[in-house]
Amino acid sequence: MNKIIKIVLFTTNLLMGLVLSRFAISKLTGWEISVKAFIEMAKPLGIDPTFFRVFTGIIILFIFLGYLATSLFTLLDNKMGVKQQTQYILFTKLTNLAGLLTMVGALLAEYFLRIEPKLLLVYIAIGVIVFSSINLYIIQNKLIIKKTTT
16 A cells, blocks of 8 residues: 555544544533533434434444544555455445444534534534545545556
């Protein structure tokens, strides 16, 4: 894997993982700000806000762990065999796709379930969407090309 591509994948996955860790923790431990937000967002849906918050926290926890694992796997890329590289590519695609789709859901929730969207959360969601899209593009176009040409 090209050194620049490796740095981009490592950095973006690590950064997104660390950012999402804060949100997983706040939801799963019941920080007051998170509890209030989910009470507000659950009301239009008619669902239990605690279930909604914890369920969302678990999803974000898995995505956070996926981003961290992906960044660590990026460091080990040169030591992987073909089978492990194939699994790494699939895992990285799934993690970034899950992060992208979850943040699209977060944007929809901010704009359609809240009385007033919190702009910082909107910017963070857009950042994760952009970086995940970049990572998916890199993996699809750079790593696959490398595998077919070598």
